[in-house]
Amino acid sequence: MTAINNDCQYISKNKISFTFDGKIYSAYDGDTVASALLRNNVRLVGRSFKYHRPRGIYTCGIEEPNALVQIISEHNEPNTRATIKRVYDGMEIISQNRWPSLRHDFGAINNILSPIFSAGFYYKTFMGPKGFWKNLYEPLIRRSAGLGKPPKNFRSKSTHQYHNTDVVIIGAGLSGLAAAKKFINTKYKVLLIEQDCYLGGILKNSNKVKTINELTPQEWISETEELILNSKNITILKNTLVTTYNFTNHLIALEDKFAGKKIELNKSELTLHKIRTSNTIITNGHIERFISFRNNDLPGVMLASSFEKYIHRYGVVPEKEPVIFTNNSSSLSLLKKLISLGCKPKAYIDSRKKDNIETEIKKILKDNDISFFSDAEIEGCDGNKKIETITIRQGKSFTKLKSSMLCVSGGYNPDIHLFTQSKGLVKWDKNILSFKPDTPFQKTITLGSTSGNYNFKKLCDEINEKLSILKTKKVSLDINLNVPNKFSINELWETKKKNNSNWSKSFIDLHNDVTIKDLKQAITEGFDRIEHLKRYTTNSMGTDQGKISSINSLAIVSKMLKKEISEVGTTTYRPPYAPLSFAAIAGRSTYEFYDPERKTSIHSWHLKNNAVFEDVGQWKRPWYFKASENETMYQAVQRESKMLRENAGILDGSTLGKIEIKGRDALEFMNLMYTNAFSKMKAMTSRYAMMLGEDGMIKDDGIICKISDQHFIATTTSSGAPKVLADMEEYLQTEWPHLQVFLNSITEQFSTFNISGPKTREIMMKVFPDIDFSNDAFPFMTFKNFDYKETKIRIMRASFTGELGYEIYIPPKFGLKLWEEIFSCGKEYNLIPYGTETMHLLRAEKGYIVIGQETDGTVTPIDLNYNWMIGKNKKDFIGKRSLSRPDTSREDRKQLVGLSPINKKDIIEEGQHIVELNELPKKITNPIKYLGHVSSGYHSPNLNHSIGLAMIKGGKNLLGQKFFVTATGKTKNIPVEIVKPVFIDPENKRLTS
């Protein structure tokens, strides 16, 4: 039965109620889920990861391996540690990994089958047949093994906050507060971070300290907190956990803004603090570890200091008559507290020899008539979903006791997690039997139990000495204790089982259900390096990261390997220290804030005219326009393509990247950046140009407008614009700093319309009656500037469809108005808007390539037969030398060709392979010879059959030959003829009409 500690000052008297697995319980404001459940005598709270064994509350903090619950009232938040999550009125909680209920879990059959589920079981068992892993094993394993279910309908409003400080103190326990005191009213900007909502650490969680400077611990905490709050240079962050210690003293901490309160939907529930500091002081204390014995996972087993914390911090005595099992001197304070509350432990088992046990302990046990077993250990415990009997071994004799709770203390580990994350070195300390910090890598100071100093009397000197490198005040601590000042411990990691059975288990990792037998087996199978062993057995890989057990496993493994523990070493500690919500990491970068959407000035018109959009980089571009509700994409694209070649169409090309290149050496720079020769090019003309990498591969293409030798405008692909500008800038700064050239992105300074089709000239003449659009006055690939109404426009004669076409550039402010004007003028000529898909179809008919579709970073201009674009007489340009590399001059490189189906009804699909076989064999025994792939495939409404562009090995020499194209879901291939990659108007008559 539980009891109450009325002295506890951290729990309010406000009663609240919450539900666990549908049942209503009452608790006090300030309780955690775990303390509230213990208050209500609930011991069974979850099922284990692999064997579905019943589990209870093992600890009272961040280190909890068992008591993970799902919070239904918080968007179904899974895997919440009951030991730190605070309850509030109306909270709904359920247990995890059980079906149909916590008491009767079908998955518990895994426990009976456990002899076959040993280490490496998944790796060895689920090998075949093919496809079984994906379709059967994985879904099955995921359903039965695991944790909670993912959250639903959750829209996080987490935020990030940045700090730049001089000193960060991690943990506001005794050492943290004493350290902070030294900085009061100094010149240092200090951040004191505490994971709990109260300061004090061990002072509030136990009665180990009797008095400090003649004050009670509580009085000393209040006094210190007030001094800190009054000091303007120190900020305290409560409910905040430091999870990460990166390079250059960069820390990440997570603050729970709604600890103990119901989340409000319109407020940020978590804040991720990103802290840059000059000095880090780690005072986050120690974590108690367990001892492995038979059934050391039964509900009712709890760490002794956690039991103590429930009494002091939450006012709950989880059990009036527990059994205490220890191997060290620290359990004295628990014993004293229980006696003072009128509770009487059933037995006290100490693995130390009688002579080594403190006289005070022996006296208390004798005075209160408590069964005492020295030089003894727990062999194991038994019971159905809870502890019922406990077996004690003393020498050769066994004693059975009836009890429902067992407090275990296996010693303390300095919490070195953050210190090792910072790349500090640790070393083994034989006095405390644990690793402690040795050489820091950054400006890191560890104090108190984190540094391995378990001697309270030496704490003051340690703090004053280690902080003497900073200009701080002297503190004095006069500490009186309830425990022996000298920490004494006896080495004990596991106890021996009485009988060997396949079903009895001593756990080394409670979270992932790893037993000592698994460790032995892994070593037998050759996984004798600690990092391998960890991954093979999943030891210490759970959400708790083996906080109470990882050092135990190192010790046990070192004994099995007959090595020193320092030779075995630790596994690598990586961030985060404790689970971190993805919502907190994402912060405000979610949904519409994740990646900005870029819209053109015509966007509203597109919406009104039933455009379906496509994402191109960050841009929203019309993909196609629906003429009616039921029109499919295929129908729309066929209609748009046909209409354009018959009449005219207009495309919103505003998204095309535009870069302005100006300066004394602009011409020389352009000649170096692009393959084309610009020297002889006349002013006010334009040219299709290509940019290569130094490896000779095509990076980007676009039209270059030459205004003068000192002024160019380059267009780029819509998504390539930032990269092209960055590349130009890089060459200017690093390779050719002598060139006087200035670059400017002008993509958003213009709305751009591409209007093309046989009736374009008539429409243009109607929109701009003052301009002469005749072939002589305005030939292909020239451009001119005009005054238009209250603004200026630039018109260029160019085309990406193969038809007569113009590009209009106008400031975006006037874009929509002109667009609408063009439509009202174009109505009588059946002008249509078209989207990117129709643009792609039309350019494929004409054999124009698209970067990223025909090219993939392995294609040179020669592969595309674009030799005419290469300025051969230029001395140099980026990638020129690479065009004559042995690899780029190979004859059998993949080259661009056109494909025409021999049977005109066949459809050529994009991405299909080109092969020599008319039919694929039913069973493939030898690799099938691969010739190339279809890079673009469309049904051409203008030719009335399917067409394709393809990259084929040695394609230039294969014109007129017959090959086959594979088809989705069929073994019969499509016969095609290799043709020139131009299907419409090969003489360019339409283009120049």
Added chain:
Amino acid sequence: MILIKCPYCGYRDQSEFTSGGEAHVIRPKNPQSLSDKDWGEYVFYRNNPKGIFYERWVHSHGCKKWFNVVRNTATDQILKVYKVNEKRPDLSEFENTLKSPSGEPLVGSGNFAVKK
């Protein structure tokens, strides 16, 4: 996230910068005169040492300026930052800097976090 001192803007978070690989690889003045092997060396081969490395960075979300950095790739410590037109610092300047966080061998890595 390391802290980088942009020579033009001062200390900024790593997320504002983009790494540009090895520094002091100069584009040949006359590529056409190079053998395939020499040109291949320039285009495709870069050093990737464990230890002192001269590398280029650009303050891409800031002033957009390129500059050079001497960084120890084993410790991630930035030992020197200098402008593109400044002289390459001599290796001897960094002789007395920390070789690695945990004293592991020059080649390869492993679990050497525990001091013996």
